Amino acid sequence: MRAPTLDELAPDGHDFATDPHPVYAALRAKGPVHRVHIPHTGDCWLVVSRDAARAALTDARLSNDIRHSAWNTDGGNAIGVNMLQSDPPHHTRLRRSVAAHFTPARTAALRPRIEEMASGLLADLPARGTVDLVSRYALPLPVAVICEILGVPATDRTVFHDWSTELVMPTSPEAGASAAASLADYLTDLIARKRTTPDATLLSELAATDPEALSSEELLGMAFLILVAGHETTVNLISATVHSLLTHPGQLASLRADLTLADAAVEESLRYNSPVHGTALRFAAEPLVLAETPISPGDAVQVSLAAASRDPAHFPSPDQFDLTRRPTSHLAFGHGLHHCLGAPLARTETTVALRLLLHHHPHLTLATTPDSLTWRTSPLLRGLPELPVRLG
Template identity: 70%
Template structure:
């Protein structure tokens, strides 16, 4: 692995950037675990093979709670409450159980007609021909509307909420992230107070009731509201736009999907593998000394699992850099793995499949309105997504 840590993420006055797929492949070719340096976080171990990634994500000695970090002294000032992503069993188990029933495949299937209605309304608002930014006009408002309706966020607040959310998951600067955290904390505090005064049967209303009955602390209520609102749409925005991008930049695959619309769900799965909207896991911290894929990890050391690298591991996905909607990529890590596997995966899959299918039905001549090389992918250590997706509609 060499004596010097590799620089995999930089923050030089602008957006954070993550390693490219080519860089990840080069690392994976020479080892499963690498010592890297992440500005703002320090040295870490980066896991880049699928087998090592699955082992790391299920190893109980690797904890999500930052207090297991050897360098921990505070949350950095940007934490909003205490949520599932930053906790471990038994706390994680208790928190997840409180909301898991809202995201079962059955509950998600019942939401499908509403998802379709929202998608139709957004498509109706697009011009029948000409160009449009598919992120701003379609891929973003669809999951934002769905999760905000589920939780009970007023329609008038949704645009502002997304601005704060996006800044927190893909920060443009530490100062901007801090301001967004402060603003969103205040907003969620007011919103939960409103649900307490006027119960409304929404998921957030149920969480407020759980807090009032002693099942959640005030900090956990705030953290749960934050996590569900943010995770409930940020990754799905990226998944929808990346799936459309993958199809429009691979004409043969687009033609196949138009001829075989029953492959829509398979196309979404391949996009999860190929584009990895969630680029990496949250940091894990070794609660005790351990060995991972032959690499010694000291107690307190951080570990970052590259879901993107794992999902393009040629040992499990032949010709991994080829986008193939007929692949059926079982075992990809697009939604993570283990106890922290994405709770909202069923809903994200439904939203993406509905969005892609209805878009292609409505616009048979859909095409990119800009060269693929000119498009900007906004990345952080955690997420990767298109800033804009300009398309010709007809």
């Protein structure tokens, strides 16, 4: 008999996708680790407290390699071999090959270009009226940034994003598989083009790497991970941050009065509405006990970063969106070896996007009621596909 899904654990009439936190709070009150079912995947142990989350994220007995899974031993990588689904020493080698491109210093050097891109998108918006902030701003900015870093032609960015979104938040297993195949074919062709006609982009540099240092499967996996993880989460972070501010007028007023609070707004948004809902599955390579819960070899474990970042044991009044909260100490970017490599870039993009948006449109308001918005949720990500706003 399978475990219940999170949707099934929600009270009657409550939409888990719209607000998952009451479900997490009820689970956390009963204990830090629970057995749940992930549709189209299987049963797993879900970690919902911050202490247990940090313990799980640093436990070497929990492997990111799906070959340790009891119910899936066929390789299981979405596209290629990537560091998100690897353990040391392979993970260490793969991460080292690109880490220098995502340091805080490297990201700071990109800031003027990010500001230029954001300003260009804002210039294309009308001075007044209603627009969808996701399709007109929150989406095209991160897509343009990561595609420019990696070397994806501007003409291919729309279709690339469509495949990416379907892959990480599939509308059906068949659609997800089709998107993965299309994206894999596209990236394979793009890598071949970079080898033939090299340029100054990251993918061209990686394509020139000695195959003994980075295999073709690893190169494909690296391109996939950087492209997808490099923009999907930031799209959701920008839109969720703006949504949180527009639905908390007192906090928005504070930010409007002092735009230097943009960094604090982004950090609180990461805690309050984490765009990465849960980690990729990890698998017990041997028996272990996590927060007094026995985990058997092969069992899948997922850490709910969203639940951990609202744990009242670490965050007073966790359901309040508060720009003055110090320290935030959230887990939105994970923890340990797999802490998000692109965290500095995501923070910079979102801070730039927020400051410029409110500078150009200081009277921005939500153009619909909050309860009419639709949230799209997968085991990994949560975000708004649309966010109608009034400019002015």
